[in-house]
Amino acid sequence: MSSEATSPRPTKGWTYPGVLIIATVTFAIVMLVDVLLNNKVTQISNVGIAVVTIIASIKVRINDRTSAIWSAPIVWFIALETVGQLAHQSGNTLARKQILHLAYGLANHSYWILGSVVLAAAITTLRRARRP
Numbered sequence: 001m002s003s004e005a006t007s008p009r010p011t012k013g014w015t016y017p018g019v020l021i022i023a024t025v026t027f028a029i030v031m032l033v034d035v036l037l038n039n040k041v042t043q044i045s046n047v048g049i050a051v052v053t054i055i056a057s058i059k060v061r062i063n064d065r066t067s068a069i070w071s072a073p074i075v076w077f078i079a080l081e082t083v084g085q086l087a088h089q090s091g092n093t094l095a096r097k098q099i100l101h102l103a104y105g106l107a108n109h110s111y112w113i114l115g116s117v118v119l120a121a122a123i124t125t126l127r128r129a130r131r132p
Helices: 016-038 043-059 062-081 094-107 110-130
Strands: none
Touching (some): 062 094, 062 110
8 A cells, every 4th residue: 555545635725823923924014004004903904804814714724724713813912912002002001001902902893803703714614614
């Protein structure tokens, strides 16, 4: 028996860490542009998280599909706490500014973040179902 017949067929696509790294860097650039243009996080970032999540869901290897599903909240959090710091922040002390920045940054955009998770789950489920 040849080794080709016994080994599983290699799958193409982004790996688990690849999805998180590529999505984080891409979305951080989107949020950076948004913050530099508007001095706050706006609809540009909302649409950006959905687009980045859709691309990750399409490009991820089927075996690593959960990374695309979890990428939206992880990527949003990382971008918000890095490049999002350039946006205008409310509060009178640094601690208060950071707490409000995180709370409002997640709460005000939660529909887009959760919607991106649902999109990723739907896309990866459909891809999995179509797999031969």
